[in-house]
Amino acid sequence: MSAIEQRFGPYGGRYVPETLIAALDELTEAWAEAREDRAFNERLRLLHRDFIGRPTPLYLADRLSARAARRVYLKREDLAHTGAHKINNAIGQALLAERMGKPRVIAETGAGQHGVATATACALFGLECVVYMGSEDIRRQRPNVERMGLLGAEVVPVEAGARTLKEAVSAAIRDWVANVETTHYVIGSAVGPAPFPALVRDLQRVIGEEAREQALAAEGALPARVIACVGGGSNSIGIFTPFVEDAGVELIGVEAAGEGLDTGRHGASLGAGATGVLHGSLSSVIADEEGQILEAHSISAGLDYPGVGPEHAFLRDSGRASYFSVTDAQALAAFAELCRLEGIIPALESSHAIAWLLENGGASEGYDVVCLSGRGDKDLAEVNAQSEGVGG
Amino acid sequence: MERIEVAFRVAEDQGRPALMPYMMAGYPDRESSLAVAESYADNGADLVELGVPFSDPLADGPTIHAAATAALEAGATLETAFELCEAISGRVPVVFMVYANMVLAHGGVGEFARRAAAAGAAGAIVPDLPLEEAEPVRAAFAELGLALVPLIAPTTPPERRAQICAVAQGFVYVVSTVGTTGERDEIPPQLAALVTATKAEAEVPVAVGFGIGTPEQAAQVGEVADGVIIGSRLVRAAGEGGGPEAAASAVGSFLRETRAAFARR
Numbered sequence: 001m002s003a004i005e006q007r008f009g010p011y012g013g014r015y016v017p018e019t020l021i022a023a024l025d026e027l028t029e030a031w032a033e034a035r036e037d038r039a040f041n042e043r044l045r046l047l048h049r050d051f052i053g054r055p056t057p058l059y060l061a062d063r064l065s066a067r068a069a070r071r072v073y074l075k076r077e078d079l080a081h082t083g084a085h086k087i088n089n090a091i092g093q094a095l096l097a098e099r100m101g102k103p104r105v106i107a108e109t110g111a112g113q114h115g116v117a118t119a120t121a122c123a124l125f126g127l128e129c130v131v132y133m134g135s136e137d138i139r140r141q142r143p144n145v146e147r148m149g150l151l152g153a154e155v156v157p158v159e160a161g162a163r164t165l166k167e168a169v170s171a172a173i174r175d176w177v178a179n180v181e182t183t184h185y186v187i188g189s190a191v192g193p194a195p196f197p198a199l200v201r202d203l204q205r206v207i208g209e210e211a212r213e214q215a216l217a218a219e220g221a222l223p224a225r226v227i228a229c230v231g232g233g234s235n236s237i238g239i240f241t242p243f244v245e246d247a248g249v250e251l252i253g254v255e256a257a258g259e260g261l262d263t264g265r266h267g268a269s270l271g272a273g274a275t276g277v278l279h280g281s282l283s284s285v286i287a288d289e290e291g292q293i294l295e296a297h298s299i300s301a302g303l304d305y306p307g308v309g310p311e312h313a314f315l316r317d318s319g320r321a322s323y324f325s326v327t328d329a330q331a332l333a334a335f336a337e338l339c340r341l342e343g344i345i346p347a348l349e350s351s352h353a354i355a356w357l358l359e360n361g362g363a364s365e366g367y368d369v370v371c372l373s374g375r376g377d378k379d380l381a382e383v384n385a386q387s388e389g390v391g392g
Numbered sequence: 393m394e395r396i397e398v399a400f401r402v403a404e405d406q407g408r409p410a411l412m413p414y415m416m417a418g419y420p421d422r423e424s425s426l427a428v429a430e431s432y433a434d435n436g437a438d439l440v441e442l443g444v445p446f447s448d449p450l451a452d453g454p455t456i457h458a459a460a461t462a463a464l465e466a467g468a469t470l471e472t473a474f475e476l477c478e479a480i481s482g483r484v485p486v487v488f489m490v491y492a493n494m495v496l497a498h499g500g501v502g503e504f505a506r507r508a509a510a511a512g513a514a515g516a517i518v519p520d521l522p523l524e525e526a527e528p529v530r531a532a533f534a535e536l537g538l539a540l541v542p543l544i545a546p547t548t549p550p551e552r553r554a555q556i557c558a559v560a561q562g563f564v565y566v567v568s569t570v571g572t573t574g575e576r577d578e579i580p581p582q583l584a585a586l587v588t589a590t591k592a593e594a595e596v597p598v599a600v601g602f603g604i605g606t607p608e609q610a611a612q613v614g615e616v617a618d619g620v621i622i623g624s625r626l627v628r629a630a631g632e633g634g635g636p637e638a639a640a641s642a643v644g645s646f647l648r649e650t651r652a653a654f655a656r657r
Contacts (some may be wrong), residue, residue, distance in 0.1 A: 006524075015520045017451040017493045019545040019570055021552070160457065166448070173450050178571035180547060277493040277520070278448065290470045291497030293447040 004028050006194040009317060011310035014193040016173070016280040025178045028195040030100050035202060036273025041101065047091050048206065051124070052081045056090075056207075059215035063341040064354075068361030074344070074372040075211045075239060084347065085207055085235045085376030086117035090186055092203035094121035097184035104128040104183040106268040108172040110137055110165030110231070111302035111349065112144025113374055114188030119153035121186075128154040132171040136163035137301045144378050162295040164304045166232075169279050174359070190309035193280030197237075197309050204238025210241045212371055224366025225250040228373065229321065229352040231303035233312045234324065234372035240321060250322065253312060254356040256298035257325035265297035268325040270316050278307035284316070299328035299382065300348035302374075311340070330355040332386060335376060347374035348382065395485040395514045396539055396562040400597040402619055408654040409614030412599060413647060414489065414623035415443055416459040417476050418468025420631050420639070425463075426440040427636035428626075428643050429476050433483040435647040440480060441517065441601075441621060444473045444490040449569040451519040453574030455624040459631060470494065470504075475525045481512030487562065488516040492525070501532040508538060515539030515562045523556055530559065539563075544590055546570050546582065557593040563619060564594045568602045574624045575605030579612055587616045607646070607653035614654055622650070632652060 007013055025185070034040045048054040056076045065072045077085040090107075097105050105127045109115030115131040117132040122129035131148055135157040138145050148155050154311045157295075161167040169187075174186040190200040207227075209378055215223050226243050228236035230253040243249045258266035266272060269284050278293055286306035296306040315321035331348055334355035338346050344356060350373045357370055403410035413432050418425050432440050449456065454650035459649075473567060477486045488508060495504045495518055508516060515538050521529060523542065530540040539562030544553050547570060566587055569580050583600065591598045600613045601621030610620045626643050633639035 013525050014522060015525055016522065017519055017545070017567075017572075018522050018543045018556075019547050019567060021522050021545075022547045022549055062514055119644050159459070162448070170448050170450060174453070177451070180570060274497070276497045277491075279450075280520070282496070285493075287493065289497075291446075291491075292464065292496040293493070 004195045005198045006033055008311040008314035011283050011313045012197060012281050014280060015277045015282065016193045017177055019177050020193070022178060024193055024195065026100065030096060031195055031199050034096055034099055039096050040095070044092060044095060052087050052091065053079065054206065054212040055214070056080055058211055058218065060218065061342050064071055064338065066356055067337070068083065069339060069363050070361055071367035072357060072367045073215065073367065075207060076371055076374035077207060077235065077371060077373050078344065078346065082113070082117050083377065084113040084117065085204060086114040086188060086236065087120065088206055088238070089122040089188065089200050089203045089234060090114065090117035093184070093186040093232055094118070094125050094127060097127060097186070098125050100184060102182060104179065104185040105173050105186055106130045106132065106175050106183055107186045108132045108165065108168035108188060108319065110168065110304060111300065111347070112137065112141035112378060113302065115153070115155065116144050116147045118186050119148040119151035122153065123151045130175070131155050132158050132168040132175070134158045134163040134165060134168050137165065140382050141378055142381065153314045165301065166293065173279065188238045189234040190311060191279055191281060191307055193234040197311055200234050201237045201311060203243055204234050205241040207235065207238040207371065208240060208242035211239055215369055219367060222246050222249050223369045224364070225252055225368045227252045227254065227353050227357055227368060228371035229254050230270065230308060230312060230350050231256070231305050231349060232307070233309040235311055235371050237311055239371045244320060251315070251320060252356065253321055253323040254352045255323060255325040256300060256303035256352060257327045258297040260327055261325060266325065267296040267298040267303045267305055269306055270312060270323040271325050274369065281310045283308055283310040284313045299331060299386065300352065302347070302349040303352065324356055326352050326355040326359070330359070330381065334358055335383060344372070345376040346372055347376045350374055396439065396487070397566065399485050400563065403438050404536055404618065409617055410599065410619035410652060411436055411647065412439045412441055412619050413437050413626050413643065414441040414443060414620045414621060415630065416456065416463055416627055417442055417473035418463035418466055419445070419459040419627065420462060421466045422468065422472055424630060424639045426476060426479060427640035428630045429480045431640035431644040433480050434652040435644040437484055437647060438489060439485045442473060442477055442486050442488050444470060444488055444494055446491040446494055449491060451572055453572040453624065455627055456573050459627045474507055477511040477513050485514040486512065487514055490516055490518055492518050492520045495529060501529050505532045505536050509536040513538060514542040515541055517541045517565055519543060523552070541565050543567055544585060546580070553590060554593050557590065560594055560596050563597040563599050564590055565618070566590055566598055566600045568600050568604065568613070571602070573602050575603065576603035579603070579609055583613070584616045607650040610650045611653040611657050615657060
């Protein structure tokens with residue numbers, strides 16, 4: 001059994017108040033045991049199949065391929081129950097909370113997808129659920145707030161700072177510091193103090209495992225490129241991980257350039273950040289020269305985050321993965337394009353991966369797999385508001 | 393580092409706990425925070441814990457979090473904190489309370505340590521730098537004679553507590569309660585046992601913070617601890633005043649009342 005990573009090269013670690021260390025040790029031990037436990041894995045496998053609807057399809061998108069001038073498959077995480085990959089992590093961690101005997105679960109959410117997924121998992125296992133969400137995100141993602149309510153979760157608005165994902169994570173960590181003995185924190189991305197980045201990756205790697213098998217079955221060869229959007233980086237680390245040893249497969253992460261990297265209003269922690277500590281791990285963060293964390297910006301709430309998982313910082317430095325960014329405008333254009341080309345309404349987050357593909361198509365060798373991490377129903381109000389703004 | 397020990401010893405010789413008020417640099421504004429710092433030195437502080445405002449203070453409750461945000465909005469920087477330290481460090485030892493990213497970012501730990509030492513600081517508490525992450529910072533601090541003060545929480549297992557005590561410098565900071573900073577109605581009943589156990593393991597003094605908001609609570613904690621840290625209550629007092637003089641006067645009377653409460657025990 002391999003140990004659960006505390007660090008990825010220099011990145012990662014546990015930069016949290018001492019109060020949490022015992023709980024992180026307990027979680028590390030619980031996950032080390034659970035992931036080797038046949039009964040636990042069997043239960044998770046059945047939940048994947050019968051509750052989430054896995055495996056999600058790997059879909060050859062013909063009209064998108066024609067537009068990109070190369071063969072493109074979409075890994076359809078938008079078809080997972082609750083509409084995004086977030087459910088893979090939420091179900092796994094809720095199962096772990098139950099195993100650890102923690103009756104109360106907290107989570108943060110940006111776009112609302114992780115909040116909905118966690119509320120869903122808690123309903124399924126009968127756990128109390130509290131979700132922290134920035135009030136600006138509550139405004140942007142109203143339907144998901146209503147879903148969480150229906151599922152029995154309490155949504156706590158966070159008014160600090162820019163009232164988005166960063167502050168929601170901070171509020172959840174503070175709750176955890178106060179209630180650590182009864183509460184498990186289901187963090188929503190591959191960020192946070194160890195063991196969370198490894199735990200979330202382990203729970204999301206099912207995306208890549210399925211995609212790799214499906215791609216080999218369809219094409220008889222591995223893809224040339226695997227492309228995914230990167231906010232905190234959970235769908236991307238999930239789809240990348242099973243391909244990391246396949247040296248011929250290019251791994252491409254697409255961050256939010258927001259209004260443009262040179263405007264300072266973006267979410268490109270890897271492309272335009274510096275080494276620093278945010279939310280418990282050392283990674284690449286968007287901060288000023290004194291170390292104050294800056295507000296990120298992205299049209300997509302899920303990428304509106306000034307940090308990124310530490311394993312991505314490591315993959316960037318090692319050169320194994322490459323990271324690029326696309327602007328709000330490019331993501332919006334890709335959003336519209338995928339709707340009309342394929343009859344798929346993508347999440348604005350996933351639209352960043354599509355946008356990069358559209359800018360970097362062409363008939364070089366091989367084919368691509370793009371992680372369509374979630375569906376875009378939640379984004380309709382935001383997209384409509386933007387297009388009216390542009391039109392008016 | 394030695395100045396911290398001397399400050400605790402002076403209090404002990406007087407038969408009372410050391411009083412360590414906390415303040416947020418630059419809150420509610422630079423002038424007022426300077427007046428608060430001077431007032432601490434004038435009104436019986438044995439040491440001063442000087443908070444550096446940070447954008448994402450995970451160990452802090454609503455009062456100090458809001459103060460940090462307000463200080464940053466009022467233009468406070470790391471330099472503001474160093475200036476305040478310089479202003480009072482000749483009169484009272486100053487220990488920074490600073491989050492890890494401010495210590496590690498950009499210039500790196502060497503740069504922070506150099507500037508803190510130049511400003512006359514005696515050490516720093518880094519609330520999000522637990523034992524496993526602390527060694528490089530402790531080493532850089534030690535070169536300049538700065539103490540890295542570690543924290544112990546009620547959730548810290550006994551073995552780990554002993555490991556933390558073994559590397560402690562300056563003093564050990566015992567977190568009174570499971571939670572973030574902020575005033576609370578009650579001192580947890582288990583605190584005395586935790587402090588006693590920590591004192592048995594540490595060669596340096598043991599001070600208690602988090603949740604101490606009245607002179608009576610401070611005196612109660614001071615019965616077992618070598619030092620008492622008061623944070624949110626004083627930050628609230630500093631923010632409620634109308635200008636530097638009012639802030640200085642409000643925190644000054646609180647410190648005098650606390651020293652009087654120590655004397656009554």
